Amino acid sequence: MSRVLETFLDLARIDSPTGRESGVADYVRCALEDLGLTVRTDDTQALTGADTGNLIVSVPGTTTRPVIAFSAHMDCVQPCEGVEPVVEGGTIRTAGETVLGGDDKVGVAAMIEAVRRLSESAVPHAPLKLLFTVSEEQGLRGAKALSAGDAAADVCLVLDADGDVGGIVVGAPTHYTFKATFHGRAAHAGVEPEKGISAIALAAGAIERMELGRLDEGTTANIGTISGGSATNVVAPVCEMTGECRSRDRERVEQVWASMDAAMREGAATLGGSVDIVWALEYEGFSVEGDAPAIALVEAACADIGVSPRRFTTGGGSDANVMAALGMETLVLSSGMSKVHTTGEVLEVAQLERLTDLLVAVARRAAG
Numbered sequence: 001m002s003r004v005l006e007t008f009l010d011l012a013r014i015d016s017p018t019g020r021e022s023g024v025a026d027y028v029r030c031a032l033e034d035l036g037l038t039v040r041t042d043d044t045q046a047l048t049g050a051d052t053g054n055l056i057v058s059v060p061g062t063t064t065r066p067v068i069a070f071s072a073h074m075d076c077v078q079p080c081e082g083v084e085p086v087v088e089g090g091t092i093r094t095a096g097e098t099v100l101g102g103d104d105k106v107g108v109a110a111m112i113e114a115v116r117r118l119s120e121s122a123v124p125h126a127p128l129k130l131l132f133t134v135s136e137e138q139g140l141r142g143a144k145a146l147s148a149g150d151a152a153a154d155v156c157l158v159l160d161a162d163g164d165v166g167g168i169v170v171g172a173p174t175h176y177t178f179k180a181t182f183h184g185r186a187a188h189a190g191v192e193p194e195k196g197i198s199a200i201a202l203a204a205g206a207i208e209r210m211e212l213g214r215l216d217e218g219t220t221a222n223i224g225t226i227s228g229g230s231a232t233n234v235v236a237p238v239c240e241m242t243g244e245c246r247s248r249d250r251e252r253v254e255q256v257w258a259s260m261d262a263a264m265r266e267g268a269a270t271l272g273g274s275v276d277i278v279w280a281l282e283y284e285g286f287s288v289e290g291d292a293p294a295i296a297l298v299e300a301a302c303a304d305i306g307v308s309p310r311r312f313t314t315g316g317g318s319d320a321n322v323m324a325a326l327g328m329e330t331l332v333l334s335s336g337m338s339k340v341h342t343t344g345e346v347l348e349v350a351q352l353e354r355l356t357d358l359l360v361a362v363a364r365r366a367a368g
């Protein structure tokens with residue numbers, strides 16, 4: 001069994017639901033301290049609520065610039081406790097009761113193994129910054145708490161996209177969410193419905209005024225949850241609704257949230273009710289120009305290991321959105337994981353090894 005596979009299986013067996021990443025953090029710390037590296041834990045637990053901070057590791061290179069950051073998150077989505085990974089015919093899966101946690105332990109394992117290999121060889125390589133974040137799966141909380149100094153690097157490669165190694169995410173959307181509370185008026189539904197204002201009808205009127213789904217190639221909008229009312233014989237006085245919109249076009253996303261907001265206010269006012277709406281900017285989008293040095297670097301490294309690179313954009317968010325906003329030229333790399341966030345999640349051993357090869361190749365290429 002290869003060393004990176006052993007590392008991955010060790011990590012997969014350590015419970016690390018969002019907020020309880022300390023077991024994985026301890027493992028990463030031991031593995032990297034064994035190589036003589038200093039592993040720093042930042043002081044962000046009060047901000048994130050996690051049982052450890054993010055880990056930040058500087059790996060000296062044979063050159064001084066550029067500094068390349070690799071980043072992976074240490075938490076997994078539920079169900080992810082008591083994971084028993086099974087390796088069969090070159091594929092890693094679980095018995096089916098839990099996720100595998102390849103999202104994002106494939107990135108964590110590949111980072112550890114890449115640094116081991118670089119430390120064992122005498123080849124020139126760029127200085128690296130390793131970022132192991134907490135609580136990505138719930139609001140990118142660890143990355144959002146990182147200090148700009150800790151996240152400083154020339155290029156940041158976030159190892160957190162699904163699909164075969166070679167995929168390069170060059171753009172992701174800005175994401176807004178809202179929580180709306182529609183206020184109507186309660187009345188007996190059989191005796192005097194005329195005296196009531198149905199908050200459910202207010203919400204329905206709002207939805208009717210909205211454009212939802214895929215609005216254009218890079219823009220989406222959705223109503224996520226709706227709840228309200230207490231009994232069939234009561235005109236519902238309150239109805240709560242949550243939703244979101246995303247776009248890779250910064251101006252477009254502002255237009256979409258403004259029109260969803262207007263639809264809710266109109267829908268409520270038309271029937272004589274009201275609505276309170278709280279919007280949150282979850283994260284900023286990013287978009288990397290086609291001729292960016294980071295893309296050229298990753299594509300050259302792909303060529304070095306015999307993998308064809310594929311550029312694509314995504315409608316999802318990741319720590320990369322935060323890293324980009326911190327000023328690093330940021331890409332997300334496909335890391336071989338598939339069927340993530342399901343109990344059918346699988347990972348091919350060859351992909352794990354290829355991701356490690358790619359990180360080593362990037363570090364070497366960046367040294368010129």
Ligand SMILES: [Zn+2]
Binds near residue numbers: 073103104160
């Ligand atoms: Zn992930």
